Amino acid sequence: MPPRLCSLLRVSHTIARPAAEISPFLLPFLYTQQRSSSILGSLTNVPGAVRRRKRVGRGPSSGKGKTSGRGHKGQKQHGKVPLGFNGGQTKDEVVAGKRGDHNFASFAVDMIPLNLYKLQDWVDQGRLDPSKPITIKELCESRCVSNVKDGVKLLAKGSEQIKDPLNIIISRASAKAIATIEAAGGSVTTRYYTPFAIKRILQGRMDPIVSLQSKASEIQQASKKTFYSRLPDPTSRKDIEYYRDPAHRGYMSHLVPEGHGPSLFFKTPGTGKRAARKTSKSRVSAADNRMW
Amino acid sequence: MAAPSLWSSLQCLRKSTSALLSARDPVMQCLAPRLSRPMATEVELPQSQIYNPFTPMISRRPPPPVPEVLATVYSFPNMEPLRFTHYPANQLHLPLRRDILHRAVIYEASVHRGMRTANTKWRSEVHGSNRKIRPQKGTGKARLGDRKSPMLRGGGVAFGPHPRDMSTKLPRKIYDLAWRTALSYRYRRGELIVVQKVEDLETDNSWLIESIMEQHGWGRKDGKSLLVTRRVMPKLFAALNGSKDGQPGALQHGIVKEEADIDVKDLLEMGRVVIEKRSLDSILRDHSSDLNMTVPSAVHT
Numbered sequence: 001m002p003p004r005l006c007s008l009l010r011v012s013h014t015i016a017r018p019a020a021e022i023s024p025f026l027l028p029f030l031y032t033q034q035r036s037s038s039i040l041g042s043l044t045n046v047p048g049a050v051r052r053r054k055r056v057g058r059g060p061s062s063g064k065g066k067t068s069g070r071g072h073k074g075q076k077q078h079g080k081v082p083l084g085f086n087g088g089q090t091k092d093e094v095v096a097g098k099r100g101d102h103n104f105a106s107f108a109v110d111m112i113p114l115n116l117y118k119l120q121d122w123v124d125q126g127r128l129d130p131s132k133p134i135t136i137k138e139l140c141e142s143r144c145v146s147n148v149k150d151g152v153k154l155l156a157k158g159s160e161q162i163k164d165p166l167n168i169i170i171s172r173a174s175a176k177a178i179a180t181i182e183a184a185g186g187s188v189t190t191r192y193y194t195p196f197a198i199k200r201i202l203q204g205r206m207d208p209i210v211s212l213q214s215k216a217s218e219i220q221q222a223s224k225k226t227f228y229s230r231l232p233d234p235t236s237r238k239d240i241e242y243y244r245d246p247a248h249r250g251y252m253s254h255l256v257p258e259g260h261g262p263s264l265f266f267k268t269p270g271t272g273k274r275a276a277r278k279t280s281k282s283r284v285s286a287a288d289n290r291m292w
Numbered sequence: 293m294a295a296p297s298l299w300s301s302l303q304c305l306r307k308s309t310s311a312l313l314s315a316r317d318p319v320m321q322c323l324a325p326r327l328s329r330p331m332a333t334e335v336e337l338p339q340s341q342i343y344n345p346f347t348p349m350i351s352r353r354p355p356p357p358v359p360e361v362l363a364t365v366y367s368f369p370n371m372e373p374l375r376f377t378h379y380p381a382n383q384l385h386l387p388l389r390r391d392i393l394h395r396a397v398i399y400e401a402s403v404h405r406g407m408r409t410a411n412t413k414w415r416s417e418v419h420g421s422n423r424k425i426r427p428q429k430g431t432g433k434a435r436l437g438d439r440k441s442p443m444l445r446g447g448g449v450a451f452g453p454h455p456r457d458m459s460t461k462l463p464r465k466i467y468d469l470a471w472r473t474a475l476s477y478r479y480r481r482g483e484l485i486v487v488q489k490v491e492d493l494e495t496d497n498s499w500l501i502e503s504i505m506e507q508h509g510w511g512r513k514d515g516k517s518l519l520v521t522r523r524v525m526p527k528l529f530a531a532l533n534g535s536k537d538g539q540p541g542a543l544q545h546g547i548v549k550e551e552a553d554i555d556v557k558d559l560l561e562m563g564r565v566v567i568e569k570r571s572l573d574s575i576l577r578d579h580s581s582d583l584n585m586t587v588p589s590a591v592h593t
Contacts, residue, residue: 039477039560043394127589138590 110149117158130164135208191251368487386476396470396556405458412452415440465582474559483564496530498542505545515563517546
């Protein structure tokens with residue numbers, strides 16, 4: 001197509017204006033091409049934004065032409081070889097399979113660590129309210145922790161930065177973290193969560209604090225809001241013992257009688273029946289039978 | 293010798309100014325669009341001042357103010373300038389990103405293509421028996437299985453078309469950026485004309501809208517125009533787009549679309565975009581997901 005100057009020139013001729021009458025500084029504009037063209041024709045992606053598909057068997061210049069990246073001869077060239085296949089000999093993983101403690105990882109609880117410096121930072125940023133209880137719901141909502149699986153454990157890194165009294169309800173806490181929070185005038189309660197419970201709590205369909213075995217005073221204080229499902233309590237001995245322990249600030253520690261330990265198996269020395277009998281009868285009788 | 297040359301240059305200057313004043317002068321028509329020159333003082337957007345919600349300091353320090361640009365609001369169809377209005381530079385003065393616009397246009401086209409419905413039956417889907425047609429050996433003919441083999445007439449179709457979804461995906465934030473980039477591109481070239489309110493015409497005859505378009509330099513000669521209204525206006529739409537009962541319309545001069553009907557490609561297609569202010573505001577409001585991000589917080593005020 002010839003350049004489209006003619007029409008513009010024709011327009012300027014029909015006005016029959018001598019060339020001198022047009023200001024000299026406008027002359028370059030008169031002879032430029034003027035078209036209203038859309039930007040749509042010149043839109044492109046950034047080079048390298050799209051990765052070209054590998055096309056095998058399309059000639060030597062494609063780099064994957066002759067054998068299509070499958071090498072020469074045999075089953076591997078023509079089809080599939082089963083995974084772990086050893087040429088008919090017993091598979092390696094059958095002869096020398098994994099043994100031992102490799103499976104224990106799937107039973108371990110996956111606690112997300114939360115350090116004190118981060119907690120204080122979030123409070124300073126105004127993303128956590130120190131006047132209200134900080135639970136797993138608040139922590140997830142403010143993205144202080146994310147991808148919570150089995151729970152969150154409070155750790156003591158940056159403990160010198162804690163200055164606000166915080167009321168924290170969390171899965172687990174280290175001894176130093178508990179001491180730091182309490183020294184600042186706050187409180188820590190550890191309580192049991194399951195992955196299902198965490199999911200429901202984040203949906204707002206389960207109470208994040210109160211369950212059946214919580215302290216009676218806490219149950220009374222709890223908000224009147226009704227929830228779709230109830231927060232579960234631990235059923236395994238290991239968990240029950242953790243949350244019965246006052247040293248962990250467990251939420252079930254009120255169930256432990258005065259002077260008793262948290263264990264469900266070992267009785268506290270001096271609290272059994274035999275010990276009670278011994279203390280009451282034998283001492284008295286011993287006093288009676290004194291010769292001297 | 294100096295005096296006449298000075299005189300002639302002065303005359304030249306006077307003529308050039310008179311040429312500038314006459315709007316229908318063809319030279320001037322080539323130079324710049326008359327009505328839609330931006331009234332804004334264009335401010336360079338310093339990169340450091342762009343509001344980035346992911347800097348950790350954000351909730352401790354308020355975000356820096358975003359510079360604003362001016363736009364003139366006109367009346368329709370008289371196009372009398374009514375007032376100025378402000379828009380943040382991150383809405384109407386974004387740098388041109390051809391790659392972002394490209395991705396948005398491709399995305400819209402693919403979504404528009406949507407589901408392809410062509411469908412054929414493979415041999416297992418064709419109705420019929422699995423009976424062997426003839427014995428394997430002894431007939432002197434080819435070996436055949438059942439009647440639904442793709443090799444036979446009436447059999448299934450091998451490698452035939454099946455319904456498939458042609459749509460692609462684009463992150464919401466990129467698509468929103470594309471909307472605002474397209475509007476910014478129009479704004480910076482003076483091709484975004486904001487009108488206060490578009491009233492419906494008295495007649496659905498297209499002579500009126502044709503004369504309006506030509507009068508304002510929006511017509512075919514000037515690269516057509518897209519009119520965007522908030523709602524469908526029956527007479528205006530019939531006059532410009534034509535109607536089903538045989539009215540031709542004035543599509544050679546442009547097209548009018550409802551706000552809900554336009555996309556990024558529409559904004560880029562024609563010579564300029566004439567848009568109702570409330571439509572522009574609504575588009576900018578709906579396509580700001582990358583600006584309105586808030587820091588996740590558990591404190592609800």
